[in-house]
Amino acid sequence: xxxxxxxxxxxxxxxxxxxxxxxxxxxxxxxxxxxxxxxxxxxxxxxxxxxxxxxxxxxxxxxxxxxxxxxxxxxxxxxxxxxxxxxxxxxxxxxxxxxxxxxxxxxx
Amino acid sequence: xxxxxxxxxxxxxxxxxxxxxxxxxxxxxxxxxxxxxxxxxxxxxxxxxxxxxxxxxxxxxxxxxxxxxxxxxxxxxxxxxxxxxxxxxxxxxxxxxxxxxxxxxxxx
DNA sequence: TTGTTTTATTGCAATATTACGATAAAGAAA
DNA sequence: TTTCTTTATCGTAATATTGCAATAAAACAA
Numbered sequence: 001x002x003x004x005x006x007x008x009x010x011x012x013x014x015x016x017x018x019x020x021x022x023x024x025x026x027x028x029x030x031x032x033x034x035x036x037x038x039x040x041x042x043x044x045x046x047x048x049x050x051x052x053x054x055x056x057x058x059x060x061x062x063x064x065x066x067x068x069x070x071x072x073x074x075x076x077x078x079x080x081x082x083x084x085x086x087x088x089x090x091x092x093x094x095x096x097x098x099x100x101x102x103x104x105x106x107x108x
Numbered sequence: 109x110x111x112x113x114x115x116x117x118x119x120x121x122x123x124x125x126x127x128x129x130x131x132x133x134x135x136x137x138x139x140x141x142x143x144x145x146x147x148x149x150x151x152x153x154x155x156x157x158x159x160x161x162x163x164x165x166x167x168x169x170x171x172x173x174x175x176x177x178x179x180x181x182x183x184x185x186x187x188x189x190x191x192x193x194x195x196x197x198x199x200x201x202x203x204x205x206x207x208x209x210x211x212x213x214x215x216x
Numbered sequence: 217t218t219g220t221t222t223t224a225t226t227g228c229a230a231t232a233t234t235a236c237g238a239t240a241a242a243g244a245a246a
Numbered sequence: 247t248t249t250c251t252t253t254a255t256c257g258t259a260a261t262a263t264t265g266c267a268a269t270a271a272a273a274c275a276a
Contacts, residue, residue: 002261009134024129026117082215107190110231
């Protein structure tokens with residue numbers, strides 16, 4: 001198969017899964033870490049910072065953009081990428097119940 | 109290809125990616141949400157709660173277990189699954205820099 | 217105009233994931 | 247013992263992901 005049965009789950013569950021999936025590759029983790037530590041975020045800098053070919057980095061940027069975790073703004077000749085604060089807030093908020101739960105483990 | 113170049117990234121980046129990837133499917137999100145809201149966590153209850161075949165749920169449980177996000181303890185005839193608090197704390201801690209960064213967006 | 221820079225897209229091969237029926241394995245119950 | 251219950255694994259088919267070279271597209275520079 002290889003086809004996720006998204007209809008069986010809630011919109012929220014699918015959205016959280018999409019956020020997590022977008023972060024589920026070390027190159028994309030590296031991109032997010034880079035954007036979390038930089039004021040500037042020109043695409044070319046990201047390509048230089050990630051040890052993969054330009055085409056591959058572009059593809060990873062596209063996936064992060066599709067998930068909404070980053071956004072890109074045209075800046076003359078190049079593109080300025082940055083984190084999307086609202087989506088990250090939603091991501092964080094959706095993880096909260098579990099982060100809270102593990103403070104008082106009850107089982108096993 | 110289809111083969112992630114893990115050697116190009118740090119151990120931490122790979123670990124965060126592995127956590128996120130494990131959560132990157134709505135069925136696994138549903139399992140985690142279930143375990144975050146339940147004291148009991150018998151495998152059979154999870155299978156009943158997830159709208160997929162037993163074999164498929166078992167496979168998803170295995171992936172969450174491999175990532176370390178859950179653990180299973182044999183309990184007589186069945187298996188008691190629960191969250192692994194330490195791994196979740198690490199997951200949370202690795203996301204903190206980004207969660208902090210989005211409080212003061214600086215770009216775009 | 218032509219050329220350069222920057223980023224995205226296409227096409228492809230290799231590998232991974234998803235889903236499920238069938239079956240196996242191991243303990244509980246009879 | 248046999249049977250039932252519970253969970254894991256195998257085998258398979260369909261689809262998705264990863265990576266890169268080559269190329270396209272779009273804006274700037276000369």
